[in-house]
Each structure stands twice: as C-alpha cells, then as structure tokens.
Amino acid sequence: MDSLETSGLPLIPRRSRPLSRYAGLKPGTTTVLQRWLAGWLRRSWLVLVLLSLWEIAPQAGWIDSTFLPPLSDVLAAGWGLALNGQLYDNVTASLFRMLSGFAIAVVLIIPLGLAIGRYARLGEACNQLIEVLRNTAPLALLPVFILLLGIGEVAKVTMVFYSCAWPLLLNTIAAVKQVDPLLIKSGRTMGATPVQLFTRVILPAASPTIFVGIRLASASAVLVLVASEMVGAKAGLGYMIIYDQYSFLIPQMYFGILAITAIGLLLNYTLEAIEGRATRWKAPQGNV
Amino acid sequence: MSTAKISLRQVRKEFVVRDEGNGPARRFVALDDATLDVRPGEFLTLVGPSGCGKSTLLDLLGGLTMPTSGQILLDGRPVTGPARDRGVVFQQYALFPWRTALQNIAFGLEIARVRASERTEKARHYLELVGLSAFANRYPHELSGGMKQRVAIARSLAYDPDVLLMDEPFAALDAQTRETLQIELLRIWRATAKTIIFITHGIDEAVVLGQRVAIMTARPGRIGRVVDIPEELNSGSDDVRSLPLFGRLRHEIWTLLREDVWETQNQSVAADPVPDRSRKEPVHG
Incomplete structure (x- = not known):
C-alpha cells in the first residue's frame, strides 16, 4: 500500500x-x-x-471393467436412470433433505452464533458444551437419531442440520470476535447505538468469515446426507449408490457417485456466487 | 474560563494492570492532573513522547472512557459519552471496508437518521471538500493511505461536529503526503471553523498546525507547558519550515520534551517496565 x-x-x-x-x-x-x-x-x-x-x-x-466400467457406460446407465424416472426421484429426495437441513441450520444457528460471539457471558456458558458436541462425530450419532426419530425424513434432515450446525456456529462466533475493535470504536464515536453498531458495523464486518462457515456447512451436508441415506432409506442418491452396489449394477452405482459430485459442485458454485456478490468490497486475494 | 470550548479540570485516569506472569493487580496512572482550556475555533496540537497518555486523553475527550477523577467539560457541560458533537479521526483511518468512500462519509448521517437524499448530498459536499469527488464509489482498499485519511476526515466532518479530535492522523503516511494533508487540514479548518485537538509525536507537525502546542510529559502523563505559535507559522505555505522563528520554536519544544525523556529514562531504571497497553483495564466504567 x-x-x-x-x-x-x-x-x-x-x-x-x-x-x-x-x-x-x-x-x-x-x-x-x-x-x-x-x-x-x-x-x-x-x-x-x-x-x-x-x-x-x-x-x-x-483395469477390470467389471469393477470400473468406462465413463461412456456409466453415462449410458445414467441416461437409462433419467429415462425411467429413478434419477429424478432419488435426486429430489436427496436435495430436499439436504437443502432443508442446511437451510434450517443457517436460519437458526447464525443468529445463535452472533449472540454467543457478542455476549462474552453467553460464550462462557456455552463453550464447553459446544466443544463436547462438536467433537462428537455426526455419523456416530446416526444410530441415536434413528432410534429417536425413526428412519423417516425427520431423522435425515436432523442429521444434516446437526452436521451443518457446528461449522456454522464456530465460524459465526469467530467472525464476531474477530471484528476489528477500531471499527467498533469508530462507530461508537459517531454515536451509534448498540443496535446500530451490531447491524451496521459488526454484521457486515463479520460476513466474510460467516460465509466460510456456510461453505463448510454445505460440504458437510452432502457428506452426512449420503452416509445417512446408505443406512435405512428408500430413496435418495446415497440409497441408490448402496442399492446398486448390492444389486451389482456397477455403472449405475458410479453414476450415483457422479450425481453426488455434481450436486456438491452446484451447491458450492451457487454459494460462491452469492458470497461474491455480498462481499464485493473485499480486496481480491492472492494473484493480483 | 467560561468561554472555553473544552475544559479539562484535574483529569486523572488510572488503569488496573497486571505484571508479567499474572502478578498482583496494581494501578497504573496513565494521566494525572491534566488541566487545559481550549478556545472555540482553536487549533491545538498536543505533542509528547510515546506512552505519555495522549491516546488516553483522546479517548476521554471522545467520551469512550470516563476519567477516574476530575472533569472534562464541553461548552461547560460534562462529557458523559460519545456523541456527534465531537468527531474522531484515527491514525489507522478506521474506514468501513464494505462501504464506498461516499457511503463511509454518510455513515454518521445514517446513524443520525438523516434522510437518504440529504445524506448523499452532504456526503458529496464533504467528499468535494477533501478533493475526492472522482472517487465517490471506490472501496477503501482501492484508495491510497492519504486518500483514506481524507475520506476519514470527511466522514468526521459530515455530521458537523463542533470539535474534531485527531489521534496522530498522519503518522502512517509518507512525508510528502503528510505535508500535503497538513496544508489541506489547515484549509479545511479555516473553511469550517472547527475546534481541533490534534495529537502528534512530531514536533514539526505540532508547530506547523497548532495555534498553541501543549507539551505532554510521561509517567504519569501530564500536560506541561503550552507554547503559543505565531500565526505566520500556521499559514500552510511550504516555506514556514525555513523561517528562523520555526527553528527557534521547534528547538524550544524539543528541549522541553528532551528534559522529560531524560527524567523518564532515569526513573525507569528503578521502576517497572511500561505496562503493555493491551492489558490495561479501566478502573471505572
């Protein structure tokens, strides 16, 4: 500079x-x-x-084409799945679970993180609980959720929600704590009320780090969703992958994996685009 | 006394500090018995060695912290907190990186719930005053250090405070930009008739800008001599630094400061090291 x-x-x-x-x-x-x-x-x-x-x-x-069929075979199998409607059913089932769990987490957890980050007392009270829960791997809790909530949609959406909650919570708390105190001081000298300070200084200053949490949560949502669909589900891409493996429909199984990748990429690109628009003010990082 | 814009009456500020390794808490006097009157419309510079409590004093004037004892009066009324009758300009600009230059300047007006159209109009006016009309829609990271500080000054002027408090605003700038901004600031001061309290550790800067220079001494921070500066030195022209009068005053202030630094150094052989600023806690809210 x-x-x-x-x-x-x-x-x-x-x-x-x-x-x-x-x-x-x-x-x-x-x-x-x-x-x-x-x-x-x-x-x-x-x-x-x-x-x-x-x-x-x-x-x-x-390589043995029984276990790794060529890409063209996999795509052909995918075309078949698209035609008979299986692909649509499984993709919509997965997307519904993933997006609802993710959306509920964003709506509930970000405000919670903002509150914990802002009020030191609340942070102190929650800190140990957060450490214990976030180090309990979500997949280890899968049987518990199934026991408590059955094998229906509620259990899977809850799993996704739970796995999204931690990256969102931790990043939001960190984001609020990392806000440059000078900016808060500057806002105060201009007579900003606590509410104005929060909405006009702390929230925008924290938004880039909150977005990091959102991106991490989306990755976690895909991971946990596939795993939970592999255990006790009647639809969804995770179910499709594991069913096709059992039925020795290997090209179909690979196509299921590709579909998961595509959904992950699409979600990530969408979030990147939203993030790019919301944080246009940031100095470009890296190779300038 | 009654005509003073700002009045400091025996202001004292203590912090609770802890020595290395979680030692017992003790009190550190950052500012002691500071007494000073600033006239309306005056440009006063405060010069002193680092750690003499300059920034503590500015926080007190800004209402960000409260004195341990003594009084700070603004127009005869005690300062109870931050308000838009005082604007603060920081060394590190403190611009909001997510707002353009124009939006930064409008911030104080937004806080004051001024209508949007009026806000933009005023912000544009002050952007023009600091000569940055062409950069209204630039984000801070797209501006040079000197430009950022101009925006910060415009932001503090925009909500029309009576007093401008400036905490080493040009210290992070290169020499050339600094001199340009000093001249600009004198021009703005004349155009707006604000009362300015300007903190610096540069003697040259203090003499060139101030109508009076208050000299602060360290440990505990006190306001010592106040030196009057003849008007011809505040003209803002380039050659004031070559006047014999400038050299004489510079030397006088330098001597006053040096005496204090010597004393401080002799004391510090026996006393504890200067406590880390980050571990200071105010004694009273």
Missing part, C-alpha cells in the same frame, strides 16, 4: 488478465469465444485427462 501513496492515483487491482497470453495466442486476433475456450482449457485440462483415463483404462484392459 505504501507505494501507492506517493503516486496520488489509486491502483485498482484487477482479477482478469488476457487469457490469450496463456493459450499462446496473439492478442487482438482472437474472438471472445476463442478466448473463453482457451481460459476454460487452461483451468480444466487436468479434469479432462482424468475423465479420459477413466474411459481408456477399462477399454484397454488396464
């Missing part, structure tokens, strides 16, 4: 660089589509190599 001050002009860090430089193309001679493609290739080549390997290895006989 020091170097900027003498110049008198602000230096605006930019994220984007001409992609053509990386693809070895002459600048100015490329179309938008070409540049987009070059950029996409630069970012995705490793994934493409892996997918190709998945196709080639079983075809060439490097």
Whole structure:
C-alpha cells in the first residue's frame, strides 16, 4: 500500500488478465469465444485427462471393467436412470433433505452464533458444551437419531442440520470476535447505538468469515446426507449408490457417485456466487 | 474560563494492570492532573513522547472512557459519552471496508437518521471538500493511505461536529503526503471553523498546525507547558519550515520534551517496565 501513496492515483487491482497470453495466442486476433475456450482449457485440462483415463483404462484392459466400467457406460446407465424416472426421484429426495437441513441450520444457528460471539457471558456458558458436541462425530450419532426419530425424513434432515450446525456456529462466533475493535470504536464515536453498531458495523464486518462457515456447512451436508441415506432409506442418491452396489449394477452405482459430485459442485458454485456478490468490497486475494 | 470550548479540570485516569506472569493487580496512572482550556475555533496540537497518555486523553475527550477523577467539560457541560458533537479521526483511518468512500462519509448521517437524499448530498459536499469527488464509489482498499485519511476526515466532518479530535492522523503516511494533508487540514479548518485537538509525536507537525502546542510529559502523563505559535507559522505555505522563528520554536519544544525523556529514562531504571497497553483495564466504567 505504501507505494501507492506517493503516486496520488489509486491502483485498482484487477482479477482478469488476457487469457490469450496463456493459450499462446496473439492478442487482438482472437474472438471472445476463442478466448473463453482457451481460459476454460487452461483451468480444466487436468479434469479432462482424468475423465479420459477413466474411459481408456477399462477399454484397454488396464483395469477390470467389471469393477470400473468406462465413463461412456456409466453415462449410458445414467441416461437409462433419467429415462425411467429413478434419477429424478432419488435426486429430489436427496436435495430436499439436504437443502432443508442446511437451510434450517443457517436460519437458526447464525443468529445463535452472533449472540454467543457478542455476549462474552453467553460464550462462557456455552463453550464447553459446544466443544463436547462438536467433537462428537455426526455419523456416530446416526444410530441415536434413528432410534429417536425413526428412519423417516425427520431423522435425515436432523442429521444434516446437526452436521451443518457446528461449522456454522464456530465460524459465526469467530467472525464476531474477530471484528476489528477500531471499527467498533469508530462507530461508537459517531454515536451509534448498540443496535446500530451490531447491524451496521459488526454484521457486515463479520460476513466474510460467516460465509466460510456456510461453505463448510454445505460440504458437510452432502457428506452426512449420503452416509445417512446408505443406512435405512428408500430413496435418495446415497440409497441408490448402496442399492446398486448390492444389486451389482456397477455403472449405475458410479453414476450415483457422479450425481453426488455434481450436486456438491452446484451447491458450492451457487454459494460462491452469492458470497461474491455480498462481499464485493473485499480486496481480491492472492494473484493480483 | 467560561468561554472555553473544552475544559479539562484535574483529569486523572488510572488503569488496573497486571505484571508479567499474572502478578498482583496494581494501578497504573496513565494521566494525572491534566488541566487545559481550549478556545472555540482553536487549533491545538498536543505533542509528547510515546506512552505519555495522549491516546488516553483522546479517548476521554471522545467520551469512550470516563476519567477516574476530575472533569472534562464541553461548552461547560460534562462529557458523559460519545456523541456527534465531537468527531474522531484515527491514525489507522478506521474506514468501513464494505462501504464506498461516499457511503463511509454518510455513515454518521445514517446513524443520525438523516434522510437518504440529504445524506448523499452532504456526503458529496464533504467528499468535494477533501478533493475526492472522482472517487465517490471506490472501496477503501482501492484508495491510497492519504486518500483514506481524507475520506476519514470527511466522514468526521459530515455530521458537523463542533470539535474534531485527531489521534496522530498522519503518522502512517509518507512525508510528502503528510505535508500535503497538513496544508489541506489547515484549509479545511479555516473553511469550517472547527475546534481541533490534534495529537502528534512530531514536533514539526505540532508547530506547523497548532495555534498553541501543549507539551505532554510521561509517567504519569501530564500536560506541561503550552507554547503559543505565531500565526505566520500556521499559514500552510511550504516555506514556514525555513523561517528562523520555526527553528527557534521547534528547538524550544524539543528541549522541553528532551528534559522529560531524560527524567523518564532515569526513573525507569528503578521502576517497572511500561505496562503493555493491551492489558490495561479501566478502573471505572
């Protein structure tokens, strides 16, 4: 920052660089589509190599295609599942459980975390309980939830909620505690009331760290959902994976795994986009 | 006395401190018997060695902490807490990173529940006053240090306080930017007729800006001599530093400060090390 001050002009860090430089193309001679493609290739080549390997290895006989069918077979099996409606049923069942557990956690736990972070007394009272509960692995509690809540939707949504709660709670508490005291002091000198301080200073200052918690919670939601669907469920992608394995429908099983990955990626991209919009004010990190 | 804008009457501030390794709590006097009158519209600079209680004094004036004993009067009434009749400018800018320059300046007005249209209009006015109209929609991370401090000054002026309290506002800036902002500040002070209390550890800065320079001594922090600065030195022009008068006053203040530093050093051979600021706790709310 020091170097900027003498110049008198602000230096605006930019994220984007001409992609053509990386693809070895002459600048100015490329179309938008070409540049987009070059950029996409630069970012995705490793994934493409892996997918190709998945196709080639079983075809060439490097690996037993019974246990790892080529990607094309897996996609064909997926197409079959899409046509007979199984895919839709399982995906909607999983999405419903995951999103409702996740949403309930966000709505209930973030305010709780804000309160615990703000009031030292409350934090002191809750601290040990939080430590004990968060170190109790959610999957270890799966049998308990099934005992108490049965094998229906309630048990699974509760599992997802429980696993989302800890990353959300801990990150929200940390977020509130990490707010720069100088900003609070500054707000106070301008006569802000405690409520105004909270809504206009603490909450926005804490939001980036809260978003970290939201992203961690979403990853945890997918993980726990699949595991709980593998135990006592009649629908859902976790159920589909384990059922297909038992029934030796191996391509279908792999397609179930791919579907889980796709849902995880989609959720993450959506949250990233929301986060990007909400924290546009942040200085770009890393490779400026 | 009755015409003073701000009056300090034997102000004392103690903190409870603990020595290394959880020793017994004891009282540390950060500020003792501070007495000072500041006239309306005056530009007063406070200069002193680090650890002399300058920032403690500023927190007291801002109403962020309360004195252990003594009185701080603003227009003859005791200060009971922070309020928009005083604006504070911090060394580290303290801008809200999620707000643009314009939104930062409007913050105090928002707190005061000023209508949105009026808010924007006023914020634009003060942005113009500090010469940053072209940067209204920039976020703090897109501004240089000097620009951030201009925004911070505009933010404190925007809700029209009578008094501007400035805590080493230019200390983090490079020499060139600092001098530019000193000239700017004198211009703004003349244009707005605010009472300014400006804390610094730079003697040059104190002489160039202040109509009077109050010299603080350390351990315990006290306000010592107050030196009058002739008006010609506050002109804001570049060559005041080359005037013989400037050199004489600078030397005088430097001598006063040095005497104190010597005394402090001799004392500190026997006394405990200066306690860590972060472990200070106020004695009274």
